[in-house]
Amino acid sequence: DADVTQTPRNRITKTGKRIMLECSQTKGHDRMYWYRQDPGLGLRLIYYSFDVKDINKGEISDGYSVSRQAQAKFSLSLESAIPNQTALYFCATSKQGVPTQHFGDGTRLSIL
Amino acid sequence: AQSVTQPDIHITVSEGASLELRCNYSYGATPYLFWYVQSPGQGLQLLLKYFSGDTLVQGIKGFEAEFKRSQSSFNLRKPSVHWSDAAEYFCAVGLDQTGANNLFFGTGTRLTVIP
Numbered sequence: 741d742a743d744v745t746q747t748p749r750n751r752i753t754k755t756g757k758r759i760m761l762e763c764s765q766t767k768g769h770d771r772m773y774w775y776r777q778d779p780g781l782g783l784r785l786i787y788y789s790f791d792v793k794d795i796n797k798g799e800i801s802d803g804y805s806v807s808r809q810a811q812a813k814f815s816l817s818l819e820s821a822i823p824n825q826t827a828l829y830f831c832a833t834s835k836q837g838v839p840t841q842h843f844g845d846g847t848r849l850s851i852l
Numbered sequence: 853a854q855s856v857t858q859p860d861i862h863i864t865v866s867e868g869a870s871l872e873l874r875c876n877y878s879y880g881a882t883p884y885l886f887w888y889v890q891s892p893g894q895g896l897q898l899l900l901k902y903f904s905g906d907t908l909v910q911g912i913k914g915f916e917a918e919f920k921r922s923q924s925s926f927n928l929r930k931p932s933v934h935w936s937d938a939a940e941y942f943c944a945v946g947l948d949q950t951g952a953n954n955l956f957f958g959t960g961t962r963l964t965v966i967p
Contacts, residue, residue: 744895773954780861782942782957783896798954830895839884839903839946841955845895 743767744844746831752850759818761847763831772814773832773841774798774806776825783830789814790836821851854879856945858958865933866966873928873961875943884946885926886955887917891939899941902926913937938965 744765753759763772770791775783775798785798787806795806803825807815818825828848832841855878865871877883884903888896900911907919917928926943943958 780959782856782959783955784957785954788954832896839955840886840898840901842898843888843896845893 744831744833744842746829746844746847748847749845750848750850752852753821754852755822757821757851759821759849761816761829761831761849763814763816763844765812765831765833765842767833767835767842768811769833769835769842770811771834771836772808773834774804774814774816775830775832776800777828777830777846786816786829818849823851825849826851854883854945854947854956856943856956856958858941858943858961860961861959862962862964864964864966867935868932871928871930871933871937871963873941873943873963875926875928875958877924877926877943877945879924879945879947882919882921885917885919886944886946887911887915887926887928888942888944889913889939890942890960896942899928933963933965935965935967938963 747762773788774786777783784800789795789808792808805817828846830846831844834841857876886901887899899915900909902909902919940960940962942960944955946955
């Protein structure tokens with residue numbers, strides 16, 4: 741079983757819809773992250789969370805919100821999806837004091 | 853502002869040939885350095901990392917990387933490429949100024965391996 745699980749793996753939806761991407765982890769890490777990947781741009785940080793009560797904006801948080809429901813669960817929401825949010829989204833985890841991040845397999849999101 | 857540069861967008865090598873992927877960073881102190889690989893349809897897998905100590909680090913799948921402080925570089929190398937190495941490779945830098953463990957990624961280098 742994967743240590744960092746993202747659901748769904750693929751999603752196609754329409755402009756204006758609310759979308760939630762979910763991430764769960766069994767690594768016992770306290771820190772979780774959401775990134776988006778666009779061709780030619782690498783990965784860019786959307787939000788990160790140090791623990792359940794600590795949520796921080798990343799480089800590109802506009803249009804997104806997150807919820808840390810438990811240490812093991814971190815969800816990303818698009819309140820009103822727009823086509824330029826079409827991308828590959830990754831969740832990652834890390835342990836406090838250890839810079840290495842561990843990634844899920846990604847969610848490919850297409851907004852028509 | 854900190855930045856990570858991977859100057860080669862796409863590299864093509866023949867199977868069995870050697871490989872070097874370049875990575876340069878811009879930061880005042882020595883950062884934490886990483887190379888990740890992304891195979892099609894997969895997430896990012898850690899190849900190797902440098903935190904301190906010996907500047908030549910060994911990773912998985914026969915990869916190695918060398919940290920050169922004077923050049924602000926962390927280039928990835930493999931002496932003999934296999935067809936299964938075809939993937940996208942990302943260099944990443946961790947600064948940990950605030951203890952955030954945040955990583956900054958380069959734009960990636962796509963590797964094609966020809967028979």
